[in-house]
Amino acid sequence: MAEQMMQSLLASVPEPMLHLDQEGLIVQANDPATELLGGWILGRNYVTALRQPGLLSRVEAAFARAEVGEARFVQADQAGETVFRVRVTPVASQLPGLDGLLLHFHDVTHLREAEEMRRDFVANVSHELRTPLTAILGFIETLRGPARNDVEATDRFFSIMEDEARRMNRMVSDLLSLSRVEGQERMRPSDEVDLADVLNGAVASLRHQADEGKNTLEVLGVDQPLLLTGDEDQLTQVFLNLTENALKYGGAGRPVTLKASEEEGTGSMKGPVLRVDVIDQGDGIDPLHLPRLTERFYRVDTHRSRAMGGTGLGLAIVKHIVNRHRGRLRIMSEPGLGSTFSVVLPKG
Ligand SMILES: Nc1ncnc2c1ncn2[C@@H]1O[C@H](COP(=O)(O)OP(=O)(O)O)[C@@H](O)[C@H]1O
Ligand SMILES: [Mg+2]
Structure with a gap:
């Protein structure tokens, strides 16, 4: 009876759990525990089954002094290491079959x-x-x-x-x-923003830099308001960063275009969306680098980025802001032809 109660209790816990009796034998193990340690542990002494000194001495102390304790347990296999924090709790019960210790493995x-x-x-x-x-x-x-x-x-x-x-x-x-x-990142922005204003503003602040590099810089699709719920300062930061990159890495004298459009979202982005493509005609980016481009400090050419005063953080910031807006950043690039950084933002 008591054993059955314990068994169904342990079965309801999604993490590995063991019940040891007063003798130190493993009398109950739920499925996650036998998956972790092997089915053979049932009925064995905990010393044979656990084998990790830190945890063994915690269990010993719990038996000797009815102490609650915690220890680490590390499981290594081909996939790498899984680290558990194991809580060792003496069970205070007079019922036969319900005394001993409980071990709870928490994946950390x-x-x-x-x-x-x-x-x-x-x-x-x-x-x-x-x-x-x-x-x-x-x-x-x-x-x-x-x-x-x-x-x-x-x-x-x-x-x-x-x-x-x-x-x-x-x-x-x-x-x-x-x-x-x-x-x-987890706080959704709540202001109504006109993306057309944001794009015009970003381009205006980079006009001087574009002129210096003899780049033509134009914005298309902003003749009507493009309303969405967002954070105006952060969205401005997104398009400043992307446009500045397009000017810097697109190369002197090459055109940079921002193209805004309203469309129907696809895939995981159902509903109306606003999409902005920031297009340059620079050297492009080797596909090998694309997946890592938004990592902090990741640069294709560290020397070039530094020489242009870059920090390697621009795209990481862009990525987080786009995430906060539940949007997507897509990077398409063809070496030799140029790059397009597309930001897709839900309207709602
Ligand atoms: N339009 C682009 N064309 C080619 N490479 C780019 C472009 N935009 C970004 N990159 C590459 O991505 C890297 C990271 O960009 P970013 O995070 O803005 O850092 P930074 O511009 O400070 O180096 C750049 O160093 C550059 O190698
Ligand atoms: Mg940058």
Whole structure:
């Protein structure tokens, strides 16, 4: 009776659970547990079945002092490692068959992955900031020493130092916007925005840069309002980033076009959508890079990106903003012919 109760209780838990009797024998294991540890463990002593010192000593302590405890349990196979936090709980019951210990395996692999991603991110940021810093420190040393009386060199070095400092500044601004956007990703925007205004605004702020690069820059499909629910500042940031990339990587003298249209969504985006294509006629991007392009700090050509003052964060920011708007970013590129970055946004 008591055993049956325990069995149906354990069966209702989706994560691996074991019940050990006072002797340390595994008397119950639910399906997730036998899947994890093997069916042979039933009726065996926990020492044989679990074999990981940290967990074994927790179980020992729980038996000896009726202590609740936690330990890690790592399962490795071809697919990689799965990490569990195992909670060991003595069962306080006088009923025969209901005493002993309960072991509950909670999968925490995703937490560890998040932790690793955070660590990588910190390492990347430090590296990205150190590069300009090292350059600046090097020039300061040169200006104090060998170049002290060289007016021409001084001028040139100051201008490089300024570029590097500005790039660090942009990096910090981009990092702050990235963390802001990430924090808001689950909050749906609620303002009514006219995308035609957004596109005209973005293009107006880049007009000067386009003229300098002798690029023609035009917006099509904005003669009527294009209304949607969104965050105007963030959408402006999206089209500033994409258009700036098109100008930078599209190459001097090559046209850049923004084309807006209203259409019916396809696939997972049912209903009316607004679509904007940002089209350049640059060298394009090797398909090999496309899946990783929106990762933070990912660049096709690090040297080129740095030389143009890039931070490698623009597309990561774009991606998060588009996600917040429940939209899609599609990148099509043909090496030698150019690239099209399409943003599809639901109207509602
Ligand atoms: N229109 C484009 N044409 C070719 N390559 C592009 C284009 N837009 C982006 N890229 C590539 O994607 C990388 C990441 O872009 P982004 O996140 O905006 O960083 P950044 O421009 O600061 O380098 C760029 O370094 C570049 O290699
Ligand atoms: Mg960019």
